[in-house]
Amino acid sequence: MVLEAMAGLMVGGPVTVHGVACSTDAAIAVVRTHGPDVVVLDGGMTMINCERLADLRRTHPALRALLLAARPDVDDVQKAIAAGFQGLVDKNLTMADLRRAIVDVGQGRQFFDPTVLVQLLVAKQQLGAGDVHSPTVDADDALPALSDREIEILDMLASDHGTREIATALFLSVHTVRNHIRRIMGKLDVHSRARAVAVAMEMGMIGTRAA
Numbered sequence: 733m734v735l736e737a738m739a740g741l742m743v744g745g746p747v748t749v750h751g752v753a754c755s756t757d758a759a760i761a762v763v764r765t766h767g768p769d770v771v772v773l774d775g776g777m778t779m780i781n782c783e784r785l786a787d788l789r790r791t792h793p794a795l796r797a798l799l800l801a802a803r804p805d806v807d808d809v810q811k812a813i814a815a816g817f818q819g820l821v822d823k824n825l826t827m828a829d830l831r832r833a834i835v836d837v838g839q840g841r842q843f844f845d846p847t848v849l850v851q852l853l854v855a856k857q858q859l860g861a862g863d864v865h866s867p868t869v870d871a872d873d874a875l876p877a878l879s880d881r882e883i884e885i886l887d888m889l890a891s892d893h894g895t896r897e898i899a900t901a902l903f904l905s906v907h908t909v910r911n912h913i914r915r916i917m918g919k920l921d922v923h924s925r926a927r928a929v930a931v932a933m934e935m936g937m938i939g940t941r942a943a
Contacts, residue, residue, distance in 0.1 A: 769795075777811045885912050
């Protein structure tokens with residue numbers, strides 16, 4: 733079972749696994765005993781998982797939920813949000829990314845993997861053009877919330893400015909700029925400045941790099 737394998741790999745990390753359940757009754761028992769912050773459901777966006785989440789929340793109303801799916805798409809995201817899930821990720825993501833998703837959801841944020849976020853942004857743009865088949869979910873609700881200052885710094889990174897150049901231009905300390913960049917990478921779920929710029933461009937947060 734996918735979740736059993738994942739749970740084994742979580743040992744010793746920032747996430748505490750209270751149990752793995754193969755049925756709704758077993759899951760309710762784990763939730764009732766341990767009162768976890770987050771439940772991770774495998775199997776994709778199905779009616780069974782929607783009903784299972786509703787049953788779990790009758791036991792623990794504050795429970796937040798993350799859904800694993802194989803190659804999730806915009807339609808899956810719409811249904812997951814409507815069903816009350818706070819996150820939806822591809823089940824083939826790395827353990828580090830799964831931990832980050834669980835932590836984010838547990839701390840009250842939404843978490844959708846970048847590929848789905850790009851799909852949402854494209855769908856939103858199509859909706860603006862009058863495409864009646866576009867999803868009704870607001871993509872802005874799922875996009876990472878970057879401040880104006882963070883967008884400004886991303887723009888400068890995209891123009892190949894270094895940390896000290898950005899600090900001088902924005903009248904900030906180098907330490908403050910580095911903290912902004914760390915927060916940006918955390919919000920975009922990336923591990924390098926180059927990837928942060930690439931993801932921000934894919935999502936339409938900043939303009940494309942000049943040739």
